Amino acid sequence: MWLEAMDATGIGADLRRALAGSEVLARGPKAVSAARRAGLTVTWSAPDELFAQIVDHLYQTGGRDRVALQLDGTDEEELTAPLIGCCAEVVVVPVYRWAHPVDSGPAEALVNAVCNGGVDAVTFTTRQAAVHLVEVAGSMGREDEMVAALDGTRVVPVSVGPVCSAAMRSLGMTGLGRTGPCPSGGHDRCPGRRSSPTDHPLKVRGDPASGTGVVRGRRELGSSKVSWT
Numbered sequence: 001m002w003l004e005a006m007d008a009t010g011i012g013a014d015l016r017r018a019l020a021g022s023e024v025l026a027r028g029p030k031a032v033s034a035a036r037r038a039g040l041t042v043t044w045s046a047p048d049e050l051f052a053q054i055v056d057h058l059y060q061t062g063g064r065d066r067v068a069l070q071l072d073g074t075d076e077e078e079l080t081a082p083l084i085g086c087c088a089e090v091v092v093v094p095v096y097r098w099a100h101p102v103d104s105g106p107a108e109a110l111v112n113a114v115c116n117g118g119v120d121a122v123t124f125t126t127r128q129a130a131v132h133l134v135e136v137a138g139s140m141g142r143e144d145e146m147v148a149a150l151d152g153t154r155v156v157p158v159s160v161g162p163v164c165s166a167a168m169r170s171l172g173m174t175g176l177g178r179t180g181p182c183p184s185g186g187h188d189r190c191p192g193r194r195s196s197p198t199d200h201p202l203k204v205r206g207d208p209a210s211g212t213g214v215v216r217g218r219r220e221l222g223s224s225k226v227s228w229t
Contacts, residue, residue: 002070002095003038016040023064025054028161049161055082068093098128104136111137114155115145121156123179127167130157134171147172 006012016039024042026032028049032042046053058064063086069079070093080090101107111133113119124130137146150157152175159165159176168176 002093005095022068025057027051027054049163051079051163052082055086058083059086063087065089066091070095098132100132100136104139107133107136108140111140111142111146114149115142117149117154119155121158121177122150123158123160124164124168125160127164130164130168130171130173151175152177 003012003015006015019038019040024035024040026035026042026045028046032045035042044057046057058067065087066089067083067087068091069083071079072095076092076094080092083090110119110122114122122133124133134143134147137143149155150173156175156177157168157173158179159168160179165176165178
């Protein structure tokens with residue numbers, strides 16, 4: 001996103017040349033992939049996708065004179081404060097900021113569906129998505145009810161990674177699932193998977209899911225609620 005924005009202003013090539021001569025540290029695989037697509041060499045990445053591990057790495061390797069920190073929408077002070085002790089200068093790069101949607105209708109519908117048992121699972125791909133959904137529920141007077149429903153039994157809260165998981169737990173969600181490949185032979189341990197799938201193709205879109213030629217899902221708030229046959 002940052003490099004694309006600089007391309008639009010005409011200085012993307014200069015920025016890439018500057019970064020090519022810099023040490024690049026990444027928090028997780030998404031950042032590593034993005035850096036490599038931009039032609040950059042990633043020197044080191046956090047093994048568990050945690051920013052705290054980047055901080056530890058900088059301390060353990062002698063600190064740095066000047067560090068450019070690309071913010072992920074998290075509070076600036078929360079990310080820069082741990083670096084002050086090992087970096088002479090921290091230059092923050094706020095690529096984007098999180099905000100509530102202009103139209104809160106879909107989010108409110110999701111809150112109601114969670115509280116009323118209309119979905120089996122809810123996926124969160126960022127920590128801020130979880131924070132904002134709880135805030136939306138609070139504005140509706142259903143925060144406690146929704147968080148209680150996200151208990152891993154009535155509704156499974158599914159996280160994209162450890163940072164997101166930590167935020168979800170701090171909000172009171174329990175019984176978290178994790179996105180990613182299912183363990184070998186462990187179909188029954190994957191959130192939302194009812195039984196072993198057949199060898200028929202399954203298509204999941206914003207409409208009902210179809211497997212074995214029979215529709216078994218139904219549209220729920222722009223995603224599909226799937227039952228395997």
